[in-house]
Amino acid sequence: MEQNTTKNKYWQENLKLVAGCLLVWLTVSFGFGIILLEPLNQVQFFGFELGFWFAQQGSILCFVGLIFYYAWRMNGLDKKHDVEED
Amino acid sequence: MELKTLTYLVVGASFVLYIGIAIWSRASDTGDFYVAGKGVHPLANGMATAADWMSAASFISMAGLIAFLGYDGSVYLMGWTGGYVLLALLLAPYLRKFGKFTVPEFIGERYYSRAARIVAVICLIVISFTYVAGQMRGVGIVFSRFLEVPIGLGLIFGMGIVFVYAVLGGMKGITYTQIAQYCVLIFAYTVPAIFIALQLTGTPIPQFAFGSTIQGDSLYLLEKLDQVVTALGFAAYTDGTKGTLDMFCITAALMIGTAGLPHVIVRFFTVPKVRDARYSAGWALFFIGLLYLTAPAVGSMARLNLTQTIQTGSVGTETGNLAYEERPDWFRTWEGTGLLQFTDRNGDGRIQYYNDQNPEFTNQAESYGWKGNELTVDPDILVLANPEIAMLPDWVIALVAAGGIAAALSTAAGLLLVISAAISHDLLKGVLMPHISERKELLAGRISAAVAIVIAGFLGYYPPAFVAQVVAFAFGLAAASLFPPILLGIFYKRVNKEGAIAGMITGLVFTYGYIEYFKGLFLRWAGAPWAEDVAENWLFGISPEGIGAVGALLNLGIAIIVSKMTAPPPARIGELVDHIRHPR
Numbered sequence: 001m002e003q004n005t006t007k008n009k010y011w012q013e014n015l016k017l018v019a020g021c022l023l024v025w026l027t028v029s030f031g032f033g034i035i036l037l038e039p040l041n042q043v044q045f046f047g048f049e050l051g052f053w054f055a056q057q058g059s060i061l062c063f064v065g066l067i068f069y070y071a072w073r074m075n076g077l078d079k080k081h082d083v084e085e086d
Numbered sequence: 087m088e089l090k091t092l093t094y095l096v097v098g099a100s101f102v103l104y105i106g107i108a109i110w111s112r113a114s115d116t117g118d119f120y121v122a123g124k125g126v127h128p129l130a131n132g133m134a135t136a137a138d139w140m141s142a143a144s145f146i147s148m149a150g151l152i153a154f155l156g157y158d159g160s161v162y163l164m165g166w167t168g169g170y171v172l173l174a175l176l177l178a179p180y181l182r183k184f185g186k187f188t189v190p191e192f193i194g195e196r197y198y199s200r201a202a203r204i205v206a207v208i209c210l211i212v213i214s215f216t217y218v219a220g221q222m223r224g225v226g227i228v229f230s231r232f233l234e235v236p237i238g239l240g241l242i243f244g245m246g247i248v249f250v251y252a253v254l255g256g257m258k259g260i261t262y263t264q265i266a267q268y269c270v271l272i273f274a275y276t277v278p279a280i281f282i283a284l285q286l287t288g289t290p291i292p293q294f295a296f297g298s299t300i301q302g303d304s305l306y307l308l309e310k311l312d313q314v315v316t317a318l319g320f321a322a323y324t325d326g327t328k329g330t331l332d333m334f335c336i337t338a339a340l341m342i343g344t345a346g347l348p349h350v351i352v353r354f355f356t357v358p359k360v361r362d363a364r365y366s367a368g369w370a371l372f373f374i375g376l377l378y379l380t381a382p383a384v385g386s387m388a389r390l391n392l393t394q395t396i397q398t399g400s401v402g403t404e405t406g407n408l409a410y411e412e413r414p415d416w417f418r419t420w421e422g423t424g425l426l427q428f429t430d431r432n433g434d435g436r437i438q439y440y441n442d443q444n445p446e447f448t449n450q451a452e453s454y455g456w457k458g459n460e461l462t463v464d465p466d467i468l469v470l471a472n473p474e475i476a477m478l479p480d481w482v483i484a485l486v487a488a489g490g491i492a493a494a495l496s497t498a499a500g501l502l503l504v505i506s507a508a509i510s511h512d513l514l515k516g517v518l519m520p521h522i523s524e525r526k527e528l529l530a531g532r533i534s535a536a537v538a539i540v541i542a543g544f545l546g547y548y549p550p551a552f553v554a555q556v557v558a559f560a561f562g563l564a565a566a567s568l569f570p571p572i573l574l575g576i577f578y579k580r581v582n583k584e585g586a587i588a589g590m591i592t593g594l595v596f597t598y599g600y601i602e603y604f605k606g607l608f609l610r611w612a613g614a615p616w617a618e619d620v621a622e623n624w625l626f627g628i629s630p631e632g633i634g635a636v637g638a639l640l641n642l643g644i645a646i647i648v649s650k651m652t653a654p655p656p657a658r659i660g661e662l663v664d665h666i667r668h669p670r
Contacts, residue, residue, distance in 0.1 A: 047306035
């Protein structure tokens with residue numbers, strides 16, 4: 001029974017982490033790159049309009065960072081809740 | 087050395103490399119054949135996934151598409167990379183923990199249903215064959231342009247190579263050849279991009295050149311490009327023409343579709359541990375990103391180069407347009423393929439390239455004595471012609487040919503393998519002949535891979551009318567049929583077989599029907615498409631390319647509602663879900 005509750009906790013924390021990461025994923029692509037395109041394009045970022053930059057460069061960079069961050073955090077959670085593979 | 091000889095040498099050397107790797111990494115059992123013995127290092131798997139994923143379309147077509155679409159092309163950039171976030175966070179680690187061989191196998195076991203497994207096999211085969219036809223076509227184009235052999239002969243060559251390493255090596259052979267192919271294709275993609283970036287902006291890194299000023303000018307590259315194209319009546323490069331909801335849906339459909347493509351998912355079955363699957367997805371996107379961050383830079387620079395080659399002086403001046411007799415060599419070579427066409431509408435011997443569909447620009451064009459756009463450029467040639475347009479040395483051109491072939495072959499091989507695994511493992515072993523021995527199953531896998539290659543070659547030679555619709559179709563289908571049941575299977579215990587099957591069928595029928603209605607796929611004989619493919623006719627202004635996102639939502643909704651109305655799944659399914667949720 002006790003093992004069940006720690007496993008539940010592990011899953012809850014995982015869900016929270018996934019939700020947080022997906023929020024960032026949504027914001028940088030659908031948010032900055034599409035919906036907020038016009039206002040962000042008023043901002044000049046080097047030789048780019050910022051919204052355009054997010055749509056063609058920034059979102060991809062964020063995606064890569066997100067996956068590594070998630071992997072790093074999850075591997076930590078595995079250890080914390082002792083569900084790590086041998 | 088002559089360019090043709092050089093190209094033969096470079097492409098030939100790459101083939102020798104692939105075959106050598108295939109012989110070195112032969113598969114000895116079904117575990118090797120389907121999932122490379124689950125012994126691939128996460129970084130190596132990331133590289134192999136990148137090659138598996140980046141097809142002839144990514145290598146040859148994408149930068150060209152973006153060049154002509156401008157901001158609207160962002161849907162491909164975000165869509166084809168953002169899917170990896172979904173894959174890494176929602177699917178890959180759990181499917182790895184599940185630890186079997188194929189995607190239909192997961193669906194069959196999670197939903198305790200052969201029917202569900204068979205529906206999944208059908209989706210998988212339709213998606214993969216649609217996709218593979220495009221790859222074989224890409225191989226044919228590269229062969230006929232660069233090696234000047236007929237498309238049919240080029241196809242047979244390509245099929246032969248894939249045959250050797252996919253049939254012999256299975257997943258194991260494919261993995262290691264894909265790593266080699268990734269190196270070839272990324273090198274071939276980056277080298278011309280660096281040269282062009284240097285020529286245009288003086289910055290060697292294409293991603294920075296994209297945001298730099300033009301050499302000998304105070305304008306930024308993108309500002310200059312906006313000026314040059316709007317002066318010819320085209321939409322500004324950095325502005326979109328698609329509706330916001332449509333942009334949203336296309337991007338979502340491509341993302342969800344990417345995460346639901348079986349040949350991509352199955353790559354994460356090959357790493358040793360769950361934590362490797364997580365990192366491996368990160369590496370995959372890193373290696374994909376190297377190309378995807380370069381592509382928009384290449385697209386913008388190519389568009390500027392092309393436009394300025396044709397429009398040599400101010401718009402409207404008598405000598406502002408390139409005289410046809412003075413056209414450069416690459417122009418002549420590509421005219422030979424029919425992918426670049428010139429018609430002298432106003433008979434002045436000069437090339438006018440402008441947007442004659444823009445009513446506001448028409449009067450102006452008429453006042454110059456222009457009688458319509460005279461140049462049609464197939465977006466596919468931009469990447470291939472880039473080194474020639476930028477006057478790069480011959481070895482770079484040869485390299486690009488080898489890169490294009492590597493991109494097409496690596497994807498084709500990955501697709502053929504999931505097709506063969508679906509037939510030998512899911513249909514034969516799973517449904518028709520459960521007692522088949524492992525040796526016979528391996529043989530069956532090899533035979534079905536061989537048959538699939540022949541069919542793929544045939545589809546490449548006689549491309550069905552819908553090859554151009556591949557994007558809408560393969561991704562829409564993967565998004566609407568396969569992604570939702572896998573996602574729910576992991577995150578929602580209550581979903582049962584009735585829900586999953588109802589959801590898959592709804593998503594499939596809706597998405598397929600919508601695309602058929604506007605684009606016409608298999609029912610052309612019956613009069614499809616039934617409506618003109620324009621925004622006024624679309625449901626809420628969502629194009630067929632984006633409808634997969636709606637199909638996926640419908641699938642999820644129906645699956646949940648039907649599950650709630652029917653009996654919950656048996657207790658052992660709850661245990662199975664718990665098992666895949668925890669690495670140990």
